[in-house]
Amino acid sequence: MPSLVASHIEAGSKITMSLIAKCRMLSLIAIASLSAGFLAFISGAHSADQGISGLQTNQSYVDKLKGKSGVDLANPLSVFRSILTSLPKTVKVYPTENYYYFSFYDRGIRYGGNIRLAIDGLAKREIYFTYFPSATLQHPDGERHRLVLNASNGVDVKRITDLSWNVSAFGKTVRFNLNDLSKVRPPRGLMRKQETFIGAVFDESGLIFFLLFDKAKANFLYILDETVDVPEQFSGSEADASFQL
Structure with a gap:
């Protein structure tokens, strides 16, 4: 009888030890899975953080102010x-x-x-160059320097496509790709019956507008294109929150 009890105890011990071993193994697997998931999360978060766009510092600004171009600013061709x-x-x-x-x-x-790169100028294989100092209180209208650039002053303007042009001079060729807005259209329901779509306008601020003509009132309208990301932030007017400024 004692030997039978002992055998049961020994068998129970083996089962218990086996269960403990399995639990430990499951724990290790769980920990490994959690660790892998955590590392993947950290890695994903790190890869998603691409940094600040267009960072500018006071240091770079001051360095620019102290710089001297070494170019004769009274000579438009030299500046170009x-x-x-x-x-x-x-x-x-x-x-x-x-x-x-x-x-x-x-x-x-x-x-x-x-x-x-004006359309009429490109037809004559020429471009127009302008530069001027920023306006100040002492000089509200900075002196403008203008120059027509073509073969007469060593500048070659060559058509690649209607929207792509090479400008070559001084041993350097730069390809100027113009903005193709031919496929930009107002979304359905935006225009009223009396309005006609003239074309899309891309402003130097980065905003795109739909240029419309109101036949009833005989005037033009610029409507912001909100079908794409708008690089601007607006706030509601105090008089009318739906009116964004």
Whole structure:
């Protein structure tokens, strides 16, 4: 009888030890799974964090102010050469009017300007270059420098497609890709019966508008395109919260 009890006890001990071993194994598997999930979560969170877009610092701003361009700012062709040779091989001209805007600093003064690829100019294989210092209290209207660029001053303007043009000069070629808005259309239900869609307008601010003509009132309307991401934030008017400013 004692041997029978002992055998039952021994068998029970083996079963208990087996259950404990299985529980430990399941615990290890669970811990491993949780760890893998946590690591995947951390990894996913890290990969999702792509950083701040367009970071600008006071240091870079001050460094720009202290910079000296080393270019004769009274010589438009010399300034154009500096601008063109500083551009990448391919650029995108976003505004509908085909202005490629730029700015730079010289001795603390900010200059703005543009290279315009006007349709009538492109037909003659020429582009238009303008730059000027920013307005100040002392000089509300900065002196504008303008220059027509074509083969006469060593600038070659070559058509690749209707929306893609090469500008070559000073050993550098830059391809200017114009903005194709031919497929942009107002969403259904936006226009009233008396309105006609003229075309899409891409503003230099990054906003897209639908240009409409109201035949009943004989005037034009610019309607914001809200079918795409709008790089702007608006707040409701105090008089009417539905009116966004």
